[in-house]
C-alpha cells in the first residue's frame with residue numbers, strides 16, 4: 283500500500299526520518315508531504331507514532347488526466363465498493379490543482395464526486411447513496427496533469443493528541459513543537475528549559491519523546507470506523523505502543539511569567555500522562571537559572587507581530603542574553619517570526635530553518651553551544667531554504 287503523510291512546510295526531513303525509523307521505505311519527501319510504502323497495518327503504527335505528521339492518507343490511485351471526461355472515466359473505473367460500504371459518507375473533501383489543464387477545483391470536485399457516486403450506486407444497486415455511515419474524505423491533488431487520489435484516514439489532524447485541553451493566546455502546534463525538538467537533535471540525556479512555556483507544548487512533547495510514548499496513543503482515528511483493518515490489528519498496535527513506554531530520566535523544565543499558563547501546562551501534562559516527567563514553574567525568564575553545565579534552551583517566545591509589540595519582543599530577546607551569559611555552554615533554539623533575534627542576541631545563528639507556522643513565516647534559530655550532540659548539523663547555514 284502507498285501512503286502519504288502531510289506536514290508543515292519545513293518539517294519534511296524530520297517526518298521522513300520518523301517514517302524510516304518505523305522501518306518503512308520513504309519514496310519521496312517534498313512540498314509538505316512524505317510518500318512511503320507499507321502493509322495495511324502500517325496505518326495504525328504510523329498514526330500512533332508519527333510526531334510531526336499532520337494527516338495520513340492512503341494513496342488509492344494515480345493517473346494522468348487533462349479533461350473532465352478523462353478524470354470521470356478513471357474515477358468511475360475504480361472499485362470503490364471494495365473499500366466503502368453502501369452507507370459510506372463519501373465526500374470530495376479537497377481538490378488542489380497546480381499547473382494543469384484541469385483548472386477549476388470546483389468543477390473538478392463536482393465531476394469527481396459524480397464519478398464516485400455513480401459507481402457506488404451501480405455497485406450497490408441504489409438510486410441514491412444514503413451517506414449515513416462513516417466518513418470517507420477523498421482528496422484530489424492534481425499537479426502537471428498527474429492526479430493523485432488520496433483517502434484521508436486521521437479524521438481530526440494528528441496534532442490533536444488529546445492532551446491540550448487548556449491553552450493561552452498563541453499555543454504552538456504540537457507537531458511543530460515535536461519537529462523543533464527533532465531538528466535540534468534533542469534527546470532525553472540533554473537538560474531542557476523552555477523559559478516561555480505557555481500551555482507547556484514543548485516540555486510535554488519532549489517528555490513524550492523521553493518516555494518513548496507514542497504521541498497519539500490516547501486518541502482515535504477515522505480509519506477505526508472503517509472495516510479496512512481488523513479490531514485485533516488495531517488493538518495489537520495500541521498494546522505494543524503502551525508496552526513501549528519507558529521510565530524517563532530526562533530533566534525538562536517549563537517556565538512562564540503567567541501563573542495561569544503554569545496551571546494550564548500542568549493540567550495538560552497530567553492529561554498527556556507525563557506530569558512526572560516534566561516540571562512547570564512560574565518564573566519570569568529574566569530570573570531563570572540552571573546548574574548543569576550543558577543543556578538546551580528551546581523555546582517559542584512572544585513574536586510581537588504588531589509594531590509596538592515587536593519592540594517589546596526585541597527587548598525581551600535582549601534580556602535573554604542574561605541566560606547566554608550565565609549558561610554560556612548551553613545551546614539555544616529560538617522559534618519565532620521576529621527577525622531581530624540575531625541582533626538582540628548580538629550573535630549570528632549557526633543555522634536558521636524556515637518553517638510555516640499557522641500561515642506565518644517563522645524561523646528556528648540555532649545557536650549551538652560548544653558541545654553540540656553527536657551528528658548535529660552545526661555548519662553555518664543561514665540560507666533559509668528548507669531541506
Ligand SMILES: C[S@@+](CC[C@H](N)C(=O)[O-])C[C@H]1O[C@@H](n2cnc3c(N)ncnc32)[C@H](O)[C@@H]1O
Nearest residue numbers: 453454478479480481483538539540566567584
Ligand atoms: C508564544 S507563547 C508560548 C506558547 C507555548 N509554546 C504554547 O504552546 O502554549 C509565549 C509565552 O511567553 C510568556 N512570557 C511573556 N513574557 C515573559 C517573560 N518575561 N518571562 C517568562 N514568560 C513570559 C507568555 O505568558 C506566553 O505564555
